[in-house]
Amino acid sequence: MELRAGAAAQIARLERDMLTRRVRPARDLTTVLLPHPVLGPIVRRVLWGEYDAGRLVRALRIAEDGSLADRHDTTAAVDPGASLGILHPAELRDELAGWAQTFADYEVLQPFPQVNRPVVTLADEQRAATSLTGFGPVPTDRVVRLLGGRWSGNGYLTAGRVHTRLARDLPGDLTLVVEISPGTTSSASDPTGYQQVTEVWLDRHWSDHWQAARVVPMGAADAAALSELLVELSAPTG
16 A cells, blocks of 8 residues: 555656656666666656757657667667656647557556647747637636636736636746636636637736737747646536
């Protein structure tokens, strides 16, 4: 029972490492993680990324012999001092489907959703744009739950206490701003109906988000963090 609880705690920590973009020296993989009786079997089943100054260089999996391999099963030589991190699928873009197939071919059961994780990736033109068009409908009760969590609304500044805008901070001193219609209060005891997202855009963290101009390109956002928030907002009901 203790071993199972310990493994669950390590899996949760590694998933957090993916979400927070933690990197470590490549040497730690062979000297610390793989030999570990609990971590070893777990880290073999996730997809890793090699990074240079925070930018993904290539995706790598751990082969059966403990070496690193690319998507074409070619052994990859990695400098012991290179930065490795658990890769978020939003970083893969066009390569995601191929890696998902590779893990399926090897019948790898991942410890947490990664290559099959729900993800939102932006096309090149969307990355260059300063806002995204809306989508919906989004259930009102989901919006109310978000407002009760780490999202903030603008309703506290209005007479009717109706939130027509949601905001959530992103890494890099940015904020994701989401415009909704018709809006909702956060105190609704039994929220019903739906909201339409009319616009999604980025702003500086220190801004009050009231300016009409959109100046920050969507590609400035951390791809993993942006994907997680857009999935949280737009996930299908069920």
